[in-house]
Amino acid sequence: MTDLTKMKVAEARDALRAGDVTSVELTEACLGAIDAADALGAFVHKTPEIAMEQAKAADARIKGGEAPSLCGIPMGIKDLFCTRGVPSQAASRILEGFKPEYESTVTGKLFDAGAVMLGKLNMDEFAMGSSNETSCYGNAVNPWRRGNDDTALTPGGSSGGSAAAVAADLCLAATGTDTGGSIRQPAAFTGITGIKPTYGRCSRWGIVAFASSLDQAGPMTKDVRDAAILLQAMCGHDPKDSTSAELAVPDFEAMLTGDIRGKTIGIPREYHMDGMPDEIEALWARGRDMLADAGAKIVDISLPHTKYALPTYYVIAPAEASSNLARYDGVRYGHRARLSQGEGINDMYEKTRAEGFGAEVQRRVMVGTYVLSAGFYDAYYNRARKVRTLIKKDFEDAFASGVDAILTPATPSAAFGLGEMQDADPVQMYLNDVFTVTVNLAGLPGVSVPAGLDKQGLPLGLQLIGRPWEEGDLLNTAYALERAAGFVEKPAKWW
Amino acid sequence: MSIDTDTAARVAKLARIRVEDDQLPALAQEFSNILDFIEQLNEVDVEGVEPMVSVTPMRLKRRQDGVTDGNQQDKILSNAPDAREGFFAVPKVVE
DSSP: OOOGGGOOHHHHHHHHHHTSSOHHHHHHHHHHHHHTTGGGTOEEEEOHHHHHHHHHHHHHHHHTTOOOTTTTOEEEEETTBOBTTBOOOTTOGGGTTOOOSSOOHHHHHHHHTTOEEEEEEOOSGGGOOSSSTTOTTOOOOOSOOSTTOOOOBOOOSSSHHHHHHHHTTSSSEEEEEESSSTTHHHHHHHTOEEEEOOTTSSOOTTBOOSOTTTOEEEEEESSHHHHHHHHHHHOSOOTTSTTSOOOOOOOTGGGOOOOOTTOEEEEEGGGSOTTOOHHHHHHHHHHHHHHHHTTOEEEEEOOTTGGGHHHHHHHHHHHHHHHHGGGOSSSSSSOOOOOOTTOOHHHHHHHHHHHHSOHHHHHHHHHHHHHHSTTTIIIIIIHHHHHHHHHHHHHHHHHHTTOOEEEEESOSSSOOBTTTTTTSOHHHHHGGGTTTHHHHHHTOOEEEEEEEEOTTSOEEEEEEEEOTTOHHHHHHHHHHHHHHHOOOOOOOOOO | OOOOHHHHHHHHHHTTOOOOGGGHHHHHHHHHHHHHHHGGGGGSOOTTOOOOSOSSOOOOOOOOOSOOOOOOHHHHHTTOSSEETTEEOOSOOOO
């Protein structure tokens, strides 16, 4: 069977339970696909021994008859998650050689459910980027290409390795994290599904922190059903994360009926951006028609502070990052610079951080330091926190007026070429997250669903934004959209 | 707002990141561009608006002030670039 790696999680679960396939077979198939796909730069630390051990244990558990949904499912884990005894370096030089003595809550839950780890996945350094080009491992590459043009394209970022691995069928599913769009934008660029749950749904414990008030983990999968299955296993209260919600996790998969009759879908007028490609507008209009045909009521809504979301994000995220990344000082873990005779502890900090952090991380840490510094705290940081309150209120007003979910494009363009943004201003790169970043600022769940191809043959995604804690309802709307869009295209294998 | 090289140098110092002098003008220019982008926030009327503290309304939970973990010195030190005799080792800080 050569197509084992192409299986979806739900299919593999059923086949495993029926005894039609073993986890060892699935895992071996994935490990083979991974070894043949180094050109994609997706897996940066391969863990075949751990994978085979977990697969054998999963097979024994399945034979015992009481296996959870993820038992025996081979997955990839973003490098941002701390995994015990396995390199976990957030794609940064500063964490070179770091092997955690502990397991993140989310990966711990996945392994308890029987999931198999194939290895760690590439990403932007400390999850700061939208193209996976800031990684210390080098670029991850999108398995999709423009027609017959062999220009290497970005899989998006920061969860670029996760997106490339799932889209190229190197694994059945992967974990991602999303601070400003880092699950949804790469999902859209690679034709897969990705959901960022409500802030507080997934424990952040053991996930390398970027901006703690925005960071959330979530699944990246081949379809909406798989996203529901994975999210179920990843969510839940954790006393070790003080912002983790003490709420029951519903059975998300059971909520996938595809029936959205009577639901109200909002279309925010502020998301019609100047200079947005016609293809994106057309895709968005088609999505609106699909949901209307499925029985939803479509209403135009206003989210008046949308244009201020990116500038707000680029105060708050760097501010939190500058504080979180203060821990990388060359003392407790990771890289320490070599010192010359007579150099002291401040030289050690400054040289270690200059050598260990890449350019974009340094830039954001310094911007964060600036906006938090005496004399600027009120003008920048406090003002941004006030605008954030207004951005959240925009969504609250929309939901209070009866809107169940909001439909937007996932990204302002299809995947671009690696290196194409090299000479652009950093602010140009930030614009990639224009449709996704509002959702993090408001703490809401958001899902990206592949909905079509552009004229160059690249996938495009639509985003649905839901009410807080209503991931089940949101996934059901995404399921209806997925069924209507009927997106089944896969990238042609070149790697 | 335009950032001069002195300010860029001061910020780099505060952030404990070594930036060589010849890199400061480019860094100052990048800061200026990013701050120009951020300055859009000045257009927003924030009179009477509370700055956000928590995105989901929640009270931080309290717990017993007790020891729940510990006795793992070897694990704590296992990733240190320089650990000696059960301690993290750093360059001399006090004369």
